Each structure stands twice: as C-alpha cells, then as structure tokens.
Amino acid sequence: MDDHQLAGTLDAGPLAAKTPVLDTVTTEVAAVSGIEVDAPLPAVRLQGVTKRFPGGRNHDPVVAVDDLDLDIRDGEFFSLLGPSGCGKTTTLRMIAGFEYPSAGSLQIFGQEVGLEPPNKRPVNTVFQSYALFPHMTVAKNIAFGLEMQQLPVDEIDRRVAEVIELVQLQGREGRRPKQLSGGQQQRVALARALVNHPKVLLLDEPLGALDLKLRQAMQLELKRIQEQVGITFVYVTHDQEEALTMSDRIAVMDGGRLLQVGDPEEIYDRPRTRFVADFIGDTNLLIAEVLDADTARLYDGTVVRVPTGAPAGSTVTLAVRPEKLGLWHADAERDLRLDALTGTIRRVTFLGNAINYEVVAGERAPVELVVRQGNTPGIEHFADGERVRVRWLPGSVAVLED
Amino acid sequence: MSLTDTSGASRPLVADDSVIRPKRGVERLLAGNAWLVFAFLYLPILLLFVLSFNDNRVVGVWTEPSLRWYRAMITDSAVLGALRNSIVVAFISTVVSTILGTAAGLSLERFRYRGQRTYDGLLYLPVIIPDVTMAVMMLLFFVQAFDLLGAMLGVSATFGIGTISLSHIAFNISFVAVVVRARIVGLDPSLEEAAADLYASRWQAFRRVTLPLIAPGVAGGALLALTLSLDEVVITSFVAGPGSTTLPVYVFGLVRRGVTPLINAVSVLMLVGSMLLVLASLLLSRQRNTT
Amino acid sequence: MAATVDPPRTQTPTPASAPDEPGLERAAEQAESRRGFLIGLPSLLYLVVLFALPLVIVVVYSFATRSRTGRTILADWNLSSYARLFDPLVLEIGLRSLWLALLTTVISLVVGYPFAYYLATRSPRVRGVLLVLVMIPFWSNFLIRTYAWRVILGRDGPFVRFLEPILGTEGQLLFTPFAVVVGLVYGYLPFMILPLYATLERLDFSLVEAARDLHATGWQAFWRVTWPLSRPGVVAGSILVFIPSFGAYVTPEILGGGRTTMIGSYVVRQFLSARDWPFGSALSVAILAVMLVAAVVYFRTRDREA
Structure with missing residues (x-):
C-alpha cells in the first residue's frame, strides 16, 4: 500500500464522516474567540485546564496540572516533555478521557470533550505498558476497537490487514502478545490504535521499555508512520533527545505548568527559562549585568552581545550551549564578528566523539564554562592549564526569563 | 542445631551462591527437616489409604486387601444421603458466593468510595474468625430469624439445607473475594483503560477484557469455596436440621464414637474428592501464571 | 496563530476555579x-x-438470662455470664487453650x-513442586486428616505398638x-x-551477601539480616496458627479426652x-x-515493617 492509498482511506474514514458539523463548529469558535476565520481549528485545545488529585486525609489536594493553555495543531507531531511528575502524563490522560479535568476547557477539533468518557472521544492511545489484551491474538487485539464500533466484518478484516502491513507485522496475526518481542508488541499497540483512524493519536512514553538501539529505530519508524498517515500525534516523553528527534513542536512542562512551546530548534537554541535550558541538553548558565538593550557584561568583564530586554544595571542569566563555543589559543587574532572570553583550562574530559574543556576566566568572581569541541580531524587539542580564548557567535546566547 | 560458622573450614569457591546457601552441614539439617515434614504431612494420609482396603473389622489388624468397606459404603443409605446433602449445599453456596465474592472484589479493588475500609474489614472477618464462634453466631441468628418470621408472617422455617447453604455462603464470599482480589490486583489497570479507549462501553470492557482476565481467579475462588463447603463441620453441625446432615457432619458423629473400617473408606472417598479439587485448582493457577 | 502558550481567551465556558471548590470532574467521579x-x-x-447482625446477636445473648429449663430469656440483662468466665474451671480451660x-x-x-527457608532457597522449579506438595494436604479435608491421627495414635495403631516397650501396656497416646x-x-x-515462604522467597538474598x-x-x-526481614512472615504465620488453634473444636474432640477440653469444645457443649x-455466647x-487482640498485633507489626 502506498502513501496515497492510505491517506485516502484515512480521509474517508468513518470518524471523518461521523462529524459533519466540523465546519460550522470552526466558524462558531472562530467568531467567538476572534481568531481569523481561516485559521485552522486546532486538533486539541486546552484552556485553563487544571487537574487536582485529592491529597489524602488532612492533606491539600495535589495540583498535577495547573491552568494549562495549549493548542496542538492538526497533523503535527507534538511532544509533551518534562521530568516525571511534571503533569505531562496527566495532561495526556485528560485528553484520552482517563481523567477528567477539575477546571478548564478541553476541545478536540472544536468539540468540548472534557467530561466525555474515553469511548466517546475520537482519540486513541498507545500505552506505556502497551496494554495489549493478553488473551487475544494480535489480529483480535487490533480488531477490538473496530468491533466495538460494530463495523461490518469485511471492513474490519480489510482495515486490520492494512494496518498490519503499515506496521510490518505480516505473519504475526495469530500470535499472542506474550509470544512477541518488545518491539513487535509496540507495533501491535500502535496498530491497534491507528486502525481506528483516530483524529488524534496519544502516545504515553511508548518507547520507554525498549533498549537503546531498538528505541532509536522505532523513533524513525514512528515518525515515518506519522508522516504517512498524517494524524496528529501527541507524544509524552521524559527523553529530551527523543522529543528533539521526532517532534514538529515540543511543550516543556514542569510542576504542572507549561514552560515553553516551540519547535525543537527554538526549544534547544532559545530556551526561555533556566529549567528548559537545563533540562534539555547541556548548557552553560552565566550571570551577567545588563549594560544596555544589546549588551551585557559577565563578572570577568567580558562584554556579550545579546538582546537583553531588561533595564541597564539589572542582572540576567545567559544560557549558551557548550558546542556553540569555539576554543582558540589565547593569542589568536580578534574577530569582530565573534564575542570572546579569555581564560584557563582547568579540566579536560574525553567523551569519545567530543572533548569537554572546563574553562575559568577572571579571578575575584570567576566565570566558569564548558566548551565542547568535536573530536574531528584537524581540531587542535588543548591541555590542562593552557590559556585559551573562547569565542562564539552573538546569536548563540539566550537570555533566560528567571 | 548448629548454624555457627566454622570459619576454619574450607569453603568451596565455585558456587556464586555459596554465601547465601547455608553450609553443607546446615544444608543437610534443613533437607532432613524438610523430608521429616513431608513424611509428617503424608504418612497419616497414606496409612488411611492402605487401611481402607483392609478386610478386617478391627482397623489395626491387617488381614487381607479387599473392597469390602467400599461396598458397605455405597450401600449405606445414611452415607449416601449425607453425600447428596453435601453436594447440594456445596453447589448452591459455591455459585452464590462466587458471584457475590467476585462483585465484592471488583467493587473494592477497582473503585473508590467512602466506607470502603469498613467494608474491607467486614469482608476479612469471616476468614479469620474461629469456626466455633461463627457457628454460634449462625445458630443464634437463625433462631431469632425463625422467631421473627413465625411471629410476623406466621411462616414456620426450620434448620436444614437452606440454613446450611446460607451459612456457607456467609464465609465463602470472603474467601472468594480474597482470591479474586489477588487476581485483580495483578491486572494492569491500563488494560481496562485500553478497552474504553477502543470504544468499549463499560459492560463491553468488563465482558470482553476484565472478566476473561480474572476468570482464573474466579475459578480458583469457586474451587476454594467448593472445597471449604465440602469440608465444613462445625458451623454445619450447628445449623443442620434432622435429616439434613452433610457428609463431614455424619462422619464426625461416627468418629467421635470410635474408629471403624467404614469410616476409613468414607475418609478415603472424601480425601480423593478434595485432592482432585486441589489438583484442579493447581492446574488453574498454572494456567493463571502463563496468561 | 503563532503564540500557542497563551492562545486568545475565548468566551467558551471556562468556569473560574477556586482551589477549594469542587472541580468539574466531581459529578463524574461521584457517579463512578x-x-x-x-x-x-x-x-x-x-x-x-x-x-x-449475628455477631451483634451473640453479644446481646451474652447479657441474657438462662431459665431453669435451659431457655434463654431475652430480658433481665446482666453480666453473670461474664462473671462465670472467671470460675476456676473455666479459667483452667481458657488457660489450657491458650497454652496448647x-x-x-x-x-x-x-x-x-x-x-x-529450605523451600525458598531451592531452584524455582523444585520450589514449585515442593510447594504443591505442601498445598495438597493443606487443602484436603481437615476432619479426615485429624481422624487419621486417631487411627495412628489409637490402641492398635503403629505408634503405641512400637512404643509399647517404653510406654508399657497401659501406655496411651490418644486423648492426651x-x-x-x-x-x-x-x-x-x-x-x-506459606506466609513464611512468601516472605523468605521475596527476600533479597544479596542483603545476606552484603552482610557476609x-x-x-x-x-x-x-540473625541480623534474614530473621528481622522475615519477621512479617513469622508474625503472620504465628497468628494464622494461633487463632484457629485457640478456638479449635474438631481436633480436641477427636484426639483429646476429658482432661484436654479446650474452649471451643466447651462453647459447643x-x-x-x-x-x-x-454463657456460651459470653465464651x-x-x-x-x-x-x-491477635489480629491487632498482626496489623500493627505489618504496618510498622512496611
């Protein structure tokens, strides 16, 4: 089956047919909210969504999700990223219908579904534990949702066969989940959800149980399938690399709150808060004093060109990735296009594909930062105690909001 | 029993569990104890088996093997009547308590509501209460209930199969619930969520996913209820009416008067019966572990 | 629409949520x-x-009066049945039950x-088989298993005959x-x-290795590692044996005699x-x-260990 064919079957799917009111809803919402009329309706819209769990006897309720506003666009691969307990899974479970929000509005393609039971929502879930029915064969597992919707038998058979091909499980239809490898179980879970042609597919850390190699392969596979079927994917993960690799956009969460939403480059290169900068990748956090709208000064006197957005004299935190920094001998020529700082190497750590240099600059209030140099041919290696100049492009430094 | 480490003794360096596995001497003591325990558990049963085939009227004196006492047993109308009662009571109490116990297990494990802890405690009491106490409770309850029925409705009820069954259900609900709950606890809650996510209504999710998955537990609970009902003596003897004794109550009456070869034969029948039930439930639990 | 962190607020009903007010989900959760x-x-x-209810009735009966003919009069509530618990005879029976x-x-x-311990340190395969061998008699008819000992310990049983040289011809094991x-x-x-096995089997034996x-x-x-960690099993097993032994009726009735009356038999009488x-109700x-008391001890220990 080629991509066109599949896209065709999905478009003509029964769920699309089931919601002919879609267009009117679009205009209604658009009219009320003042959004441009031709702006596409978001696949999922959360407004002021809050979830409190009872805190047990004599305890305050635990706020798992705190006043969340979020739009997930139709057709995108959207990741909810954050440490465990940040509220990302609770958010996903609210979209799926396994938890009901304590407050706020939850819409799927413009329809309010916050208090609908899961079986009344046009979404399907790939569970972290896969949750494959152990007493059913692969084919029966996949057909379950279609049988519940009472589709004709021949259509069920056709769609099951299609999706089995899509996830490349041909020949395994008669097996029980226990007889499959972890990766195969993962594919069954995916197929079981996709076969229903959901409007939104929810994935709760689906690759968590797989080993590294398989996980990487499945990341590409998931991305391929998502592009092929064109369904909105909402993907929960605590693995920042995974989120960066697969997502069109990422929402970073912590403590039940949304910290930043953006595409992977935005999130990585221009983190807005200390938490985001720290959680995703390695980063150097530098305290600086604002000189004017375009410059700030580090403690050792180095002047950094950066759009500060803060009044002169105030203190800001700057974030810069170790690999955005270049390392040169202290007597290297000046380059006016680059900002630079002179310091001493205090420690060298060999990482295999790269080398980390810890550099200290200044004396009374030393500035410490890590410079990562790729271990590529022709790159000069430096030694402990050497005087060096660290240089970077002004655009690679971000100002944090906290 | 000396478990003391003789540190001077040479220790083999091969096995990686040599540290946690006791020393050879201790190991021997443990193994010896284990075999003595098994002998203790099985020899009496074995002896009963052998003696039931003894032709002699005196139990302790062996003459020759015969089926004489089994023949006597299957023509003894009292034994057969008691057996019939036992089976009827066991059937009724098993069916009812399996349904009620499973519902109780689901209610307690899969939902949250106020007063649950009290319910939980009430459900555990019949498991640990001594049978004599339960027997007294049942006796007094039915006496009072009959008084009430007679005074208010003019209905005269008596002790019999009905009262025995009601009493057996009262303790079997709890045992079934314990077994079923163990199974439910081991069930990944996301399986039911998955069913709901895949458009199953509550009833469909229960029927197609939950029930098939807890079925081994339900069957295990039913077998336990069956066994307990077939074995029960004390409570039954308190609430049995004339002509409604069960087999264990009948045998208990005989045993108190002395040892006879007929009792041996009936005993073997009952032992074989309960062992078949054990084997069935073990097979079930094996299946439980594989699914 | 570019900014998604703060999408324009619509007039869609978004109830203001004071933290102490019941949430939207309340009705659904209550229905559940x-x-x-x-x-x-x-x-x-x-x-x-x-x-x-039967339990309550028993308590009520324990305060009632017995008529001369043996009928129970549900009036004249008194504590005399409880007072009789301290009769020397009754105390003796109670203490004997406790002791046995x-x-x-x-x-x-x-x-x-x-x-x-032996079971728990076997390979999983052997363990399974041995466990089944323990379970079979456990599930078999209790009355019959007790009866078997009456045969064994009886006058013509193998034990008495074997021990005749020691016990003498008058010696007797039954009814003692x-x-x-x-x-x-x-x-x-x-x-x-079973509870001991359950705790020992779950015990992390690398802790013993650490101790070594x-x-x-x-x-x-x-003594310093295995025993303390297996204590929950010890307590559970002890209570599970103690409670039915204390209230036993069938066993003393079949194997005991007049001088081994236990409280269970006394109640039945x-x-x-x-x-x-x-009086039976008070007992x-x-x-x-x-x-x-035993159950409370058990739950206390269990909660403390947990």
Missing part, C-alpha cells in the same frame, strides 16, 4: 463511586445480615521456619494433650509455612448439651476478643 458501591452492595448486605495454642504455634514455627498438639500442628502447619561481605559469619548474617446459651465473645 456510586457505581462501585452498587456493585459491592449485594455482598455487603449479605455480610451485614448474615455476619455482622501457644505450644502449637511455637512448634509450628520451629519446624516451619527451616522448612520454608500430646495428641491434641500433634493434631493441631498437623492441621495448621501449612498456615505457618561486611565480615558477618553465617550465623550473624542470619453450652449449646448442644448444657443448653446455657448466654464466644471472649474467643473473639482474643482473636481481635
């Missing part, structure tokens, strides 16, 4: 709770009517602990406290073995022959009290 309660309701009603139950518990523990304890241990030993690594001898490692129901309440 109600559904769960209704599923459990039939069994709950059954237990209330046929277990809790304790003896049974200790013997079961001494025999059962090494047995469970010894016979009763043997019968109780036989009946309830699996109650000790830290220079403990095997004996020290056992009040109902089936002496026809003193108030039952006393048994319940002992049982509840």
Whole structure:
C-alpha cells in the first residue's frame, strides 16, 4: 500500500464522516474567540485546564496540572516533555478521557470533550505498558476497537490487514502478545490504535521499555508512520533527545505548568527559562549585568552581545550551549564578528566523539564554562592549564526569563 | 542445631551462591527437616489409604486387601444421603458466593468510595474468625430469624439445607473475594483503560477484557469455596436440621464414637474428592501464571 | 496563530476555579463511586445480615438470662455470664487453650521456619513442586486428616505398638494433650509455612551477601539480616496458627479426652448439651476478643515493617 492509498482511506474514514458539523463548529469558535476565520481549528485545545488529585486525609489536594493553555495543531507531531511528575502524563490522560479535568476547557477539533468518557472521544492511545489484551491474538487485539464500533466484518478484516502491513507485522496475526518481542508488541499497540483512524493519536512514553538501539529505530519508524498517515500525534516523553528527534513542536512542562512551546530548534537554541535550558541538553548558565538593550557584561568583564530586554544595571542569566563555543589559543587574532572570553583550562574530559574543556576566566568572581569541541580531524587539542580564548557567535546566547 | 560458622573450614569457591546457601552441614539439617515434614504431612494420609482396603473389622489388624468397606459404603443409605446433602449445599453456596465474592472484589479493588475500609474489614472477618464462634453466631441468628418470621408472617422455617447453604455462603464470599482480589490486583489497570479507549462501553470492557482476565481467579475462588463447603463441620453441625446432615457432619458423629473400617473408606472417598479439587485448582493457577 | 502558550481567551465556558471548590470532574467521579458501591452492595448486605447482625446477636445473648429449663430469656440483662468466665474451671480451660495454642504455634514455627527457608532457597522449579506438595494436604479435608491421627495414635495403631516397650501396656497416646498438639500442628502447619515462604522467597538474598561481605559469619548474617526481614512472615504465620488453634473444636474432640477440653469444645457443649446459651455466647465473645487482640498485633507489626 502506498502513501496515497492510505491517506485516502484515512480521509474517508468513518470518524471523518461521523462529524459533519466540523465546519460550522470552526466558524462558531472562530467568531467567538476572534481568531481569523481561516485559521485552522486546532486538533486539541486546552484552556485553563487544571487537574487536582485529592491529597489524602488532612492533606491539600495535589495540583498535577495547573491552568494549562495549549493548542496542538492538526497533523503535527507534538511532544509533551518534562521530568516525571511534571503533569505531562496527566495532561495526556485528560485528553484520552482517563481523567477528567477539575477546571478548564478541553476541545478536540472544536468539540468540548472534557467530561466525555474515553469511548466517546475520537482519540486513541498507545500505552506505556502497551496494554495489549493478553488473551487475544494480535489480529483480535487490533480488531477490538473496530468491533466495538460494530463495523461490518469485511471492513474490519480489510482495515486490520492494512494496518498490519503499515506496521510490518505480516505473519504475526495469530500470535499472542506474550509470544512477541518488545518491539513487535509496540507495533501491535500502535496498530491497534491507528486502525481506528483516530483524529488524534496519544502516545504515553511508548518507547520507554525498549533498549537503546531498538528505541532509536522505532523513533524513525514512528515518525515515518506519522508522516504517512498524517494524524496528529501527541507524544509524552521524559527523553529530551527523543522529543528533539521526532517532534514538529515540543511543550516543556514542569510542576504542572507549561514552560515553553516551540519547535525543537527554538526549544534547544532559545530556551526561555533556566529549567528548559537545563533540562534539555547541556548548557552553560552565566550571570551577567545588563549594560544596555544589546549588551551585557559577565563578572570577568567580558562584554556579550545579546538582546537583553531588561533595564541597564539589572542582572540576567545567559544560557549558551557548550558546542556553540569555539576554543582558540589565547593569542589568536580578534574577530569582530565573534564575542570572546579569555581564560584557563582547568579540566579536560574525553567523551569519545567530543572533548569537554572546563574553562575559568577572571579571578575575584570567576566565570566558569564548558566548551565542547568535536573530536574531528584537524581540531587542535588543548591541555590542562593552557590559556585559551573562547569565542562564539552573538546569536548563540539566550537570555533566560528567571 | 548448629548454624555457627566454622570459619576454619574450607569453603568451596565455585558456587556464586555459596554465601547465601547455608553450609553443607546446615544444608543437610534443613533437607532432613524438610523430608521429616513431608513424611509428617503424608504418612497419616497414606496409612488411611492402605487401611481402607483392609478386610478386617478391627482397623489395626491387617488381614487381607479387599473392597469390602467400599461396598458397605455405597450401600449405606445414611452415607449416601449425607453425600447428596453435601453436594447440594456445596453447589448452591459455591455459585452464590462466587458471584457475590467476585462483585465484592471488583467493587473494592477497582473503585473508590467512602466506607470502603469498613467494608474491607467486614469482608476479612469471616476468614479469620474461629469456626466455633461463627457457628454460634449462625445458630443464634437463625433462631431469632425463625422467631421473627413465625411471629410476623406466621411462616414456620426450620434448620436444614437452606440454613446450611446460607451459612456457607456467609464465609465463602470472603474467601472468594480474597482470591479474586489477588487476581485483580495483578491486572494492569491500563488494560481496562485500553478497552474504553477502543470504544468499549463499560459492560463491553468488563465482558470482553476484565472478566476473561480474572476468570482464573474466579475459578480458583469457586474451587476454594467448593472445597471449604465440602469440608465444613462445625458451623454445619450447628445449623443442620434432622435429616439434613452433610457428609463431614455424619462422619464426625461416627468418629467421635470410635474408629471403624467404614469410616476409613468414607475418609478415603472424601480425601480423593478434595485432592482432585486441589489438583484442579493447581492446574488453574498454572494456567493463571502463563496468561 | 503563532503564540500557542497563551492562545486568545475565548468566551467558551471556562468556569473560574477556586482551589477549594469542587472541580468539574466531581459529578463524574461521584457517579463512578456510586457505581462501585452498587456493585459491592449485594455482598455487603449479605455480610451485614448474615455476619455482622449475628455477631451483634451473640453479644446481646451474652447479657441474657438462662431459665431453669435451659431457655434463654431475652430480658433481665446482666453480666453473670461474664462473671462465670472467671470460675476456676473455666479459667483452667481458657488457660489450657491458650497454652496448647501457644505450644502449637511455637512448634509450628520451629519446624516451619527451616522448612520454608529450605523451600525458598531451592531452584524455582523444585520450589514449585515442593510447594504443591505442601498445598495438597493443606487443602484436603481437615476432619479426615485429624481422624487419621486417631487411627495412628489409637490402641492398635503403629505408634503405641512400637512404643509399647517404653510406654508399657497401659501406655496411651490418644486423648492426651500430646495428641491434641500433634493434631493441631498437623492441621495448621501449612498456615505457618506459606506466609513464611512468601516472605523468605521475596527476600533479597544479596542483603545476606552484603552482610557476609561486611565480615558477618553465617550465623550473624542470619540473625541480623534474614530473621528481622522475615519477621512479617513469622508474625503472620504465628497468628494464622494461633487463632484457629485457640478456638479449635474438631481436633480436641477427636484426639483429646476429658482432661484436654479446650474452649471451643466447651462453647459447643453450652449449646448442644448444657443448653446455657448466654454463657456460651459470653465464651464466644471472649474467643473473639482474643482473636481481635491477635489480629491487632498482626496489623500493627505489618504496618510498622512496611
């Protein structure tokens, strides 16, 4: 089956047919909210969504999700990223219908579904534990949702066969989940959800149980399938690399709150808060004093060109990735296009594909930062105690909001 | 029993569990104890088996093997009547308590509501209460209930199969619930969520996913209820009416008067019966572990 | 629409949510709770009517009066049945029950602990088989298993004949406290073995290795690591053996004699022959009290260990 064919079957799917009111809803919402009329309706819209769990006897309720506003666009691969307990899974479970929000509005393609039971929502879930029915064969597992919707038998058979091909499980239809490898179980879970042609597919850390190699392969596979079927994917993960690799956009969460939403480059290169900068990748956090709208000064006197957005004299935190920094001998020529700082190497750590240099600059209030140099041919290696100049492009430094 | 480490003794360096596995001497003591325990558990049963085939009227004196006492047993109308009662009571109490116990297990494990802890405690009491106490409770309850029925409705009820069954259900609900709950606890809650996510209504999710998955537990609970009902003596003897004794109550009456070869034969029948039930439930639990 | 962190607020009903106000989900969750309660309701009603209510009736009866003819008069409420619990005869029976139950518990523990340890240190395969071998007699008819000991310990049984040179021709094993304890241990030993096995099997034996690594001898490692960690199993097993032994009726009735009457038999006698129901009820309440104390001890220990 080629991509066109599949896209065709999905478009003509029964769920699309089931919601002919879609267009009117679009205009209604658009009219009320003042959004441009031709702006596409978001696949999922959360407004002021809050979830409190009872805190047990004599305890305050635990706020798992705190006043969340979020739009997930139709057709995108959207990741909810954050440490465990940040509220990302609770958010996903609210979209799926396994938890009901304590407050706020939850819409799927413009329809309010916050208090609908899961079986009344046009979404399907790939569970972290896969949750494959152990007493059913692969084919029966996949057909379950279609049988519940009472589709004709021949259509069920056709769609099951299609999706089995899509996830490349041909020949395994008669097996029980226990007889499959972890990766195969993962594919069954995916197929079981996709076969229903959901409007939104929810994935709760689906690759968590797989080993590294398989996980990487499945990341590409998931991305391929998502592009092929064109369904909105909402993907929960605590693995920042995974989120960066697969997502069109990422929402970073912590403590039940949304910290930043953006595409992977935005999130990585221009983190807005200390938490985001720290959680995703390695980063150097530098305290600086604002000189004017375009410059700030580090403690050792180095002047950094950066759009500060803060009044002169105030203190800001700057974030810069170790690999955005270049390392040169202290007597290297000046380059006016680059900002630079002179310091001493205090420690060298060999990482295999790269080398980390810890550099200290200044004396009374030393500035410490890590410079990562790729271990590529022709790159000069430096030694402990050497005087060096660290240089970077002004655009690679971000100002944090906290 | 000396478990003391003789540190001077040479220790083999091969096995990686040599540290946690006791020393050879201790190991021997443990193994010896284990075999003595098994002998203790099985020899009496074995002896009963052998003696039931003894032709002699005196139990302790062996003459020759015969089926004489089994023949006597299957023509003894009292034994057969008691057996019939036992089976009827066991059937009724098993069916009812399996349904009620499973519902109780689901209610307690899969939902949250106020007063649950009290319910939980009430459900555990019949498991640990001594049978004599339960027997007294049942006796007094039915006496009072009959008084009430007679005074208010003019209905005269008596002790019999009905009262025995009601009493057996009262303790079997709890045992079934314990077994079923163990199974439910081991069930990944996301399986039911998955069913709901895949458009199953509550009833469909229960029927197609939950029930098939807890079925081994339900069957295990039913077998336990069956066994307990077939074995029960004390409570039954308190609430049995004339002509409604069960087999264990009948045998208990005989045993108190002395040892006879007929009792041996009936005993073997009952032992074989309960062992078949054990084997069935073990097979079930094996299946439980594989699914 | 570019900024998605703060999408324009619409007038879609977004109820203002004060933190202490019940959330939107409340109605749905209440419906869910109600559904769960209704599923459990039939069994709950059954237990209330046929277990809790009878329990109350027994307590009520224990304060009633017995007429000369043996009828129970549900009036003239008094404590005389409880006062009789302190009669020397009754106290003797109570203390004997306590003593025999304790003896049974200790013997079961001494025999059962090494047995469970042996089981838990076997390979999983062997373990499974041995466990089945323990379960089979455990599930077999209790009355019959006790009866078997009557045959064994009886006059023409193998034991008495074997021990004749020692005991003499007048010697007898049946109808002695010894016979009763043997019968109780036989009946309830699996109650000790199974919880012990459950805790020992789950025990992380690398802790023992750690203790040995830290220079403990095997004996020290056992006492300082294995034993404390297996204590929940010890407590659970002991209570599970103690409670039914204390209230035992069938075993002393079959294997014991006049001088080994235990409290269970004494209760039954009040109902089936002496026809003193108030006193029998008071005795039952006393048994319940002992049982509840044991249960509280158990739950306390379990919660503390957990």
